[in-house]
Amino acid sequence: MTTSYTKNLNGKTTAEIATQLTSAIRTGRLSVGDKLPPIRQLATQLGVSPNTVANAYTQLGDAGLVISHGRGGTLVAEKPSTLDTGSVIPEGLFDLAHGNVDSYLLPKPSGNLSDIFSTEAGYDADSDVDELLKLAEKCLISKGKISTNLSVFSGALDAMERALRAHTIPGSRVWVEDPFWPPVLLLLKNLRLKPVPLLVDSDGCTLPGDDEQATAVILTPRAHNPTGITMSAERKQEWNKFLQNRSDCLLITDDYWGPLPNEESQYDGSLDGPILTSNLWLNIMSTSKFLGPDLRIAIASGNELLLNAMRHQQILGPRWVSHLLQKIAAKLWQESIDNGQLAEAANSYQLRRTHLCQMLSDKLGTEIETGEGLHLWLPVKSEIATVQNMAARGWAIQAGQPFRLTSQSAVRISLGNIRPDHYNKLVDDLAQSLLIAGRVIT
Numbered sequence: 001m002t003t004s005y006t007k008n009l010n011g012k013t014t015a016e017i018a019t020q021l022t023s024a025i026r027t028g029r030l031s032v033g034d035k036l037p038p039i040r041q042l043a044t045q046l047g048v049s050p051n052t053v054a055n056a057y058t059q060l061g062d063a064g065l066v067i068s069h070g071r072g073g074t075l076v077a078e079k080p081s082t083l084d085t086g087s088v089i090p091e092g093l094f095d096l097a098h099g100n101v102d103s104y105l106l107p108k109p110s111g112n113l114s115d116i117f118s119t120e121a122g123y124d125a126d127s128d129v130d131e132l133l134k135l136a137e138k139c140l141i142s143k144g145k146i147s148t149n150l151s152v153f154s155g156a157l158d159a160m161e162r163a164l165r166a167h168t169i170p171g172s173r174v175w176v177e178d179p180f181w182p183p184v185l186l187l188l189k190n191l192r193l194k195p196v197p198l199l200v201d202s203d204g205c206t207l208p209g210d211d212e213q214a215t216a217v218i219l220t221p222r223a224h225n226p227t228g229i230t231m232s233a234e235r236k237q238e239w240n241k242f243l244q245n246r247s248d249c250l251l252i253t254d255d256y257w258g259p260l261p262n263e264e265s266q267y268d269g270s271l272d273g274p275i276l277t278s279n280l281w282l283n284i285m286s287t288s289k290f291l292g293p294d295l296r297i298a299i300a301s302g303n304e305l306l307l308n309a310m311r312h313q314q315i316l317g318p319r320w321v322s323h324l325l326q327k328i329a330a331k332l333w334q335e336s337i338d339n340g341q342l343a344e345a346a347n348s349y350q351l352r353r354t355h356l357c358q359m360l361s362d363k364l365g366t367e368i369e370t371g372e373g374l375h376l377w378l379p380v381k382s383e384i385a386t387v388q389n390m391a392a393r394g395w396a397i398q399a400g401q402p403f404r405l406t407s408q409s410a411v412r413i414s415l416g417n418i419r420p421d422h423y424n425k426l427v428d429d430l431a432q433s434l435l436i437a438g439r440v441i442t
Contacts, residue, residue, distance in 0.1 A: 153284075
């Protein structure tokens with residue numbers, strides 16, 4: 001129903017009308033689902049042109065505050081949701097849903113940490129920890145990508161948010177992979193940006209149409225979450241060519257798998273080549289998968305002007321990422337290289353994928369691509385039925401719905417908790433659940 005509050009509006013310009021309505025929505029005088037007056041009705045009430053009201057409604061729509069339902073009218077939109085940290089796993093179920101890393105594969109500090117606390121940073125800290133930057137630079141060089149312009153942020157989402165705030169305005173379109181990492185979609189909604197899905201196939205994220213436009217694109221070239229797909233060389237070159245003609249489109253590559261290597265992977269850098277000669281690019285390498293979620297530091301490399309804008313935002317907020325945290329991360333990272341822990345972790349995750357996919361392929365009589373990373377993505381006809389059937393057999397897996405916009409139904413299985421003695425039962429139970437639920441053969 002149309003709320004009576006709008007009878008109190010008195011704006012005469014687009015900006016005044018939009019400002020008054022925005023204030024009413026944010027203070028609760030207009031609630032979710034309230035209908036705004038028809039454009040011509042409000043224009044007559046205010047004594048302004050219908051175009052003035054229409055432009056105000058468009059601004060509110062671009063900001064995500066209202067939704068137009070055509071002849072159904074313009075309604076106050078739901079507020080951006082908060083991140084669902086995952087449902088509680090019922091007692092007795094083995095957790096393959098939450099996507100946690102294997103804590104046994106995380107590096108443990110050796111000796112004491114007195115050297116880390118030997119110097120204290122003051123409020124005049126104006127740079128990141130050199131040891132961490134050198135490790136990140138060495139990792140980037142090993143992947144065929146060289147950039148000495150590096151900055152440290154508080155995780156991948158922090159870096160993404162700062163880049164998008166620097167480059168976009170509310171209402172901007174952003175291309176995202178579908179399926180996707182759910183926090184990315186939530187971030188876009190809270191920034192009032194419009195996610196435009198691009199389906200992910202066996203070669204990686206597909207391209208938009210030649211005539212489509214967006215302000216930014218977020219890609220995961222390697223170990224895509226949730227599918228585990230690594231972008232093929234051919235698809236990478238297609239993206240290179242596509243983005244060469246879109247100098248105003250910000251490319252964000254999420255290299256969350258970082259220095260965890262896979263010798264069989266086709267990955268040869270975060271879309272290096274022509275795509276990185278663009279004026280607008282940002283590569284984000286996170287430490288959370290190989291050092292642990294509590295050490296979620298992100299090292300970002302990219303365009304100097306963009307990074308400067310991101311640093312400026314950081315200075316106005318947290319100022320810097322804790323130097324103690326950076327030093328601990330650098331110490332553990334270097335030790336995990338020296339003692340082989342990093343290679344062991346990468347090898348362990350990949351062996352789990354290889355064994356599980358091969359056994360499942362043999363059981364189902366159809367090939368399951370091995371992929372890379374921490375998750376398996378299996379298309380199904382019914383997510384709910386598959387999840388329920390697996391729960392009845394003692395396993396908690398993740399329905400695909402939170403990861404999808406337009407892509408087909410699927411379930412996600414995380415590998416962090418799997419041990420060798422789980423394979424036979426897991427494969428048997430999964431095959432039976434997929435059979436009952438009606439697996440989609442692709």
